[in-house]
Amino acid sequence: MVGGLDSGKVLRVVGMAATMRLSDRGPDDAVNRxxxxxxxNKQAEQAILHENAESQNEPVSALEKPEVAPQVSVPTMPSAEPR
Known part of the structure; x- marks a missing residue:
């Protein structure tokens, strides 16, 4: 992970700027970001791991290596011919 944190130390990453705002100025406002x-502790960690086992959440390790999207050619515009 960026910054040197071992990925095994991260259990869950959640972004909530759009749902748990501190300001009504929008999710992109600095206070909401x-x-x-x-x-x-280990007991709380195990409870969350058990909760995750019953959900469809993706582990962080699965998100670190995104699949490469196929390259798409850019359509060209037909040249305008004078009439």
Missing amino acids: RISLLVL
Whole structure:
């Protein structure tokens, strides 16, 4: 991960600027673009892991290596011929 944090230390990443706003100026407002770190003990970690086992969430490791989208050629405009 960027910054040197071991990916095994990250359990979940959630962005909530659009749903848990601190300001009504929109999700792109600087006050709404924040991160929170939650440090868990082993018991809380296991409870969350059990919760994740029953969901369709993607592990962080699956998100680190996105598939490469196929390249699409740009359509060309036909040349305008005088009439």
